[in-house]
Amino acid sequence: MSNALVQIDSLRIDVKVTRTRRLTIVNSATFDVEPGQLLGLIGESGSGKTMLCRSLVGTLYRRGAYIQSGSLTFGGTDLVNASPKDWRDIRGKRIGYIPQSALAGPNPVMTIGAQMAEAIKQGEKMDNSYVRARALELLEIVQIRRPEIVLKQYPYELSGGMKQRVMIACAIAREPQLIVADEPTTGLDVTVQAEIMELLRQIRRDLNTSIILVSHDLPLINEVCDDIVIMHAGATVEKIPSEQIEKTRHPYTQALYNSRIDLVEPRGKLITINGQPPTVGDWPTGCRFAARCDYAQPQCSADVEIPLATVGTKHVSACIRQAEIWGK
Ligand SMILES: Nc1ncnc2c1ncn2[C@@H]1O[C@H](COP(=O)(O)OP(=O)(O)OP(=O)(O)O)[C@@H](O)[C@H]1O
Ligand SMILES: [Mg+2]
Numbered sequence: 001m002s003n004a005l006v007q008i009d010s011l012r013i014d015v016k017v018t019r020t021r022r023l024t025i026v027n028s029a030t031f032d033v034e035p036g037q038l039l040g041l042i043g044e045s046g047s048g049k050t051m052l053c054r055s056l057v058g059t060l061y062r063r064g065a066y067i068q069s070g071s072l073t074f075g076g077t078d079l080v081n082a083s084p085k086d087w088r089d090i091r092g093k094r095i096g097y098i099p100q101s102a103l104a105g106p107n108p109v110m111t112i113g114a115q116m117a118e119a120i121k122q123g124e125k126m127d128n129s130y131v132r133a134r135a136l137e138l139l140e141i142v143q144i145r146r147p148e149i150v151l152k153q154y155p156y157e158l159s160g161g162m163k164q165r166v167m168i169a170c171a172i173a174r175e176p177q178l179i180v181a182d183e184p185t186t187g188l189d190v191t192v193q194a195e196i197m198e199l200l201r202q203i204r205r206d207l208n209t210s211i212i213l214v215s216h217d218l219p220l221i222n223e224v225c226d227d228i229v230i231m232h233a234g235a236t237v238e239k240i241p242s243e244q245i246e247k248t249r250h251p252y253t254q255a256l257y258n259s260r261i262d263l264v265e266p267r268g269k270l271i272t273i274n275g276q277p278p279t280v281g282d283w284p285t286g287c288r289f290a291a292r293c294d295y296a297q298p299q300c301s302a303d304v305e306i307p308l309a310t311v312g313t314k315h316v317s318a319c320i321r322q323a324e325i326w327g328k
Pocket of ligand 2: 049050051100182
């Protein structure tokens with residue numbers, strides 16, 4: 001028996017586009033999250049990262065989406081068939097969520113204090129003095145100076161980095177076992193980005209929280225995370241420990257790695273990935289990266305899904321030629 005906190009297996013998410021038309025936006029997402037693990041989730045825009053995050057907090061319906069098949073469990077609870085009561089116990093309490101574009105929020109017409117009170121209470125009745133003390137304590141944990149003043153402020157009065165710290169404070173308000181952070185540093189400058197990453201690492205260390213950290217930025221994810229899940233066109237194509245990224249066994253990960261912008265050691269010409277990701281709803285059969293892949297062979301495009309195969313401890317890859325691309 002695995003002791004994973006989250007288990008995602010062959011998850012498929014569809015969206016209702018019109019009354020009769022359905023579109024598959026995530027297909028074959030498969031990975032686990034261990035207790036206390038900092039897991040990076042990476043992939044191009046449209047690969048399904050946000051939808052996967054939403055499935056973990058039960059808010060797919062707000063985008064007209066739903067889990068079509070596969071399994072998703074959190075701490076032994078089946079989230080595919082979770083009841084409203086299960087979600088009340090989990091969302092915001094056992095799973096904290098930092099939504100993408102949280103920098104545009106938090107809610108502009110509520111003070112930081114009022115928003116934090118909602119995050120702390122989660123719909124429960126609580127003593128006001130307790131809520132205020134807890135809000136101050138949380139702002140101190142996320143290293144916000146002069147917390148008494150910040151509680152009275154509106155989001156527009158805070159910098160991007162400060163807003164993100166408040167979002168993190170809200171996400172950890174109920175000491176969740178898991179935080180889902182959807183691109184928490186996109187739009188922040190590199191110095192603030194590094195501070196936010198350090199804060200997330202510290203929270204993981206101090207509270208032993210598992211964190212799923214979503215990003216487009218492979219070097220960033222590689223530096224801060226224990227393991228990386230790579231998504232391409234709605235599918236998990238590889239899961240690999242960060243320290244082994246140079247030994248990737250998937251051509252898409254390899255292309256992402258080779259196209260990274262190395263600020264410390266510029267390597268000359270910038271390498272880009274061939275072509276465009278396949279359009280959602282128009283995925284080819286077999287491997288969805290085949291049309292862009294230097295290793296592709298006719299059998300990559302056969303009408304069968306390419307399964308995730310074990311490469312080593314904690315390393316899986318969905319490439320039929322994975323054995324040939326090691327270290328290239
Ligand atoms: N309501 C909807 N109707 C149609 N398509 C949708 C709907 N919601 C999401 N999609 C599509 O689903 C795909 C996955 O979206 P998702 O937001 O999960 O991508 P992402 O990996 O988070 O991208 P990004 O990196 O840009 O945030 C996208 O192609 C998106 O256009
Ligand atoms: Mg997204």
